[in-house]
Amino acid sequence: MDQPATPNSFRTGPDEQGMFGIFGGRFVAETLMPLILDLERHWNEVKNDPDFRAELTNLSTHYAGRPSKLYFAEGLTRHLREVSSAKGLGGGAKVYFKREDLNHTGSHKINNCLGQILLAKRMGKKRIIAETGAGQHGVASATVAARFGYPCVVYMGATDVARQSPNVFRMKLLGAEVRPVTAGHGTLKDAMNEALRDWVTNVEDTYYLIGTAAGPHPYPELVRDFQSVIGTEARAQILEQEGRLPDTIIAAVGGGSNAIGLFHPFLDDKDVRIIGIEAGGRGLDGIEHCASMNAGSPGVLHGNRTYLLQNADGQIMDGHSISAGLDYPGVGPEHSWLRDSGRVEYVPILDDEALEAFKLTTRVEGIIPALESAHAIAHAVKIVPAMDKDQIVIVNLSGRGDKDVHTVASMLGMEI
Numbered sequence: 001m002d003q004p005a006t007p008n009s010f011r012t013g014p015d016e017q018g019m020f021g022i023f024g025g026r027f028v029a030e031t032l033m034p035l036i037l038d039l040e041r042h043w044n045e046v047k048n049d050p051d052f053r054a055e056l057t058n059l060s061t062h063y064a065g066r067p068s069k070l071y072f073a074e075g076l077t078r079h080l081r082e083v084s085s086a087k088g089l090g091g092g093a094k095v096y097f098k099r100e101d102l103n104h105t106g107s108h109k110i111n112n113c114l115g116q117i118l119l120a121k122r123m124g125k126k127r128i129i130a131e132t133g134a135g136q137h138g139v140a141s142a143t144v145a146a147r148f149g150y151p152c153v154v155y156m157g158a159t160d161v162a163r164q165s166p167n168v169f170r171m172k173l174l175g176a177e178v179r180p181v182t183a184g185h186g187t188l189k190d191a192m193n194e195a196l197r198d199w200v201t202n203v204e205d206t207y208y209l210i211g212t213a214a215g216p217h218p219y220p221e222l223v224r225d226f227q228s229v230i231g232t233e234a235r236a237q238i239l240e241q242e243g244r245l246p247d248t249i250i251a252a253v254g255g256g257s258n259a260i261g262l263f264h265p266f267l268d269d270k271d272v273r274i275i276g277i278e279a280g281g282r283g284l285d286g287i288e289h290c291a292s293m294n295a296g297s298p299g300v301l302h303g304n305r306t307y308l309l310q311n312a313d314g315q316i317m318d319g320h321s322i323s324a325g326l327d328y329p330g331v332g333p334e335h336s337w338l339r340d341s342g343r344v345e346y347v348p349i350l351d352d353e354a355l356e357a358f359k360l361t362t363r364v365e366g367i368i369p370a371l372e373s374a375h376a377i378a379h380a381v382k383i384v385p386a387m388d389k390d391q392i393v394i395v396n397l398s399g400r401g402d403k404d405v406h407t408v409a410s411m412l413g414m415e416i
C-alpha cells in the first residue's frame, strides 16, 4: 500500500494525496473538491513565499507576542526532586515550559489563525467561517477576523453555546456572529458539518478556518506548519539555554495542533522521546473519555481517515474531558500515523490527575495553566521523579487557565 514518506524521516509527509500512511486524505463531497483544490494550490504558492512568511512573522511578533519564552520551571522541578528523594530515587529531571499561554488570546490557537487569515487574504476571500466546541478557536478566529476587518460566522453546537457563555460573549464583542447548531447532540461534530455546508453554499467569498491539525488535506499540513513555530523556537531555545536537546517532550492532544507544532521539528531527533497526552476523562473502561488513539479505532471524520471514538455502528461518539479543548472525538491524521509508526507514544491522563497538576502548577510556579496543558504537566509529574537530574523535559504550556476557573471551582465543590 502506501510507502512511508521516506524511510529516514518522519517530517516529509503528507504525500500528494494528503496521506500520512493510511491516514489523512480528503473524504469530502464532490462539491467541496474544487474548493479544497483551490486552497491547496494557494497553500503551495505561499508556504515558501518570503513575503508571506515576513507578513506572518511580523504579526506573530508584534500582535501575538512571539517568540514565546522557554521557561525553566524551577518550582516544579524542585518539587519533583523532593518527590524523587522521598521515593529514594534521588533524581528528578529539569522541567521547562514552552509558554504558549503568554500569546495574545492566551493559547497557541492564535498561531494558526494568523496564518490562515493571511492565506484567506491571499486567496481574496473576505468572509471567515469557523466551527468551535469550547469556544476557544471561535474566539481566536473572531479575533483575527476583527483585526483584518472580515465578517466572521462561528458555528457552535447549541449545547456548547449554553455551557460556554463567556466565550460566546467574547466572540460577539469581537464582531462575530455565533450560529447555534441544534442538529445531533448540538456539539462540535454537528458544528463541523454545518461549517462544511456553509462553505459549499458560499463558494465565492468564504474561507473555512479550521482550528486544529485535522480536516481534509491540506488542512492538517498547513495547521501543522503554522503551529511548528512552537517546536522550532523550543528547539533553538533549549540548545541556547542548555546546549543540548531535551530528553523528553510532552504535549496535550485534542485535535493535536499544539502537540504536532511542538513535536514536528523534533521528529527526526531520534534520542528525543516524544509523548502526546490524551484526555483519559473518568477512565478508559467506559465512554467518558476522549482517548481516540488509546481507546478508539480508525474511521472517517471531518474529511480525513484517523483514529476516532465510534460505536459498533460507526456512529461518532461524544467524548468527555474535564477540559473542553480536549474533547474532540478524533485526532489529526498525522498523530494516527505517528502512533502506528511508533515514533510518538500516546498516553491518557485522567480528569483528576489533570486537576491535581493544575493545582500544583498554580501553587509552585504561580502559573495557572489551561486544563488541557495540565494534562501534559500531569504526565511530567508522573515520569520526572524517576528520571536523572541531568535530564531535561519540555512541556508545552499550550494555554492559560483563566478560562477554566469556573470548571475547577465546581470540581472542588466551591463557588466563585
Ligand SMILES: *Cc1c(COP(=O)(O)O)cnc(C)c1O
Pocket: 107, 108, 109, 136, 137, 211, 212, 213, 252, 253, 254, 255, 256, 257, 258, 259, 325, 326, 370, 372, 373, 398, 399, 400
Ligand atoms: C484548543 C486547545 C487545546 C487542544 O487543541 P489542539 O489542537 O490539540 O492543540 C489544547 N490546549 C489549549 C490551551 C487549547 O485552547
